[in-house]
Amino acid sequence: MSNPKLLLPLRIPELGPSLGKLVTGTPRPSGWLPLDSARYRLATRIISNAGEARRLSVNGERAAALAAIGRAAWQEAWEEAVSSVADLVLSRIAEQLEAEAVAVGMSRGKRGELGIGAADRRALAARLGSAGSDLVPTLDELEERATNVLDATALNRGAVEAWQESLKIAARQLEAAWLALEQGVQREEYRWKGVADRVAGWRRSLWPVGLVGALVLLPTIWLGLILGGYVDVPNWLQSAWSAVFDR
Secondary structure, three states: OOOHHHEOOOOOOOOHHHHOHHHHOOOOOOOOOOOHHHHHHHHHHHHHHHHHHHHHHHOOOHHHHHHHOOHHHHHHHHHHHHHHHHHHHHHHHHHHHHHHHHHOOOOHHHHHOOOOOHHHHHHHHHHHHHHHOOHHHHHHHHHHHHHOOOOOEHHHHHHHHHHHHHHHHHHHHHHHHHHHHHHHHHHHHHHHHHHHHHHHOOOOOOHHHHHHHHHHHHHHHHHHHHHOOOOOOOHHHHHHHHHHHOO
16 A cells, blocks of 8 residues: 555546536437436536545545545436336326326226236337447446546556546546437337327227127017017917007
8 A cells, every 4th residue: 555645636527518418418209208307416426426526535545535536426327317217108108007097098097907017117128228338338437537647646647547537537427328318218208109199099998898789689670570469479478568558
């Protein structure tokens, strides 16, 4: 371990500018799913992690400072954002399917079959999470460079500068991952709109209604034919028929 007095100060760069549109936001079509809350939480968490790393660094807690803004911290923030967005998407999808099902008169039992299960959620989260695939190697590089600055002195200034640059790259890559996530949400919109359209086109089967109608109508027609003299009264109905009509 190097003498703490000889260690090069661990300065954490401002990450807000490198986060770009993750901070400023991007325009999205009106009328569907707002993602600003999830975006804001993700950006805020990264900036807060950087602030915590600065505090720990000033207090001489170098290893803790590196961990506060290290690979795991970035990964956890991203996974939390993906999970939050997945929940938002599923909630909106469930609302749309329910509304369409009610509009076409689908029974409660039939509507229950439209429920989105755990497997659907896992698949959706995996599709959305894939937006961060390019973030992984960036974080791997950040982790590798962080090990080089734990004991860095003035002789290792280049290692510290490389680590600082890796933080900025990670922030820019996180911005790219978020933009890809937004595009993934739009794809989910189109995917589930097709499902909602099929629900909207659902029509109740008419054969039970026809069957009930036939069961009611046929005896009425038959009775009318008997009354009109077109059909003889059957033997099994003779006694009851006489009791009613021969008085």
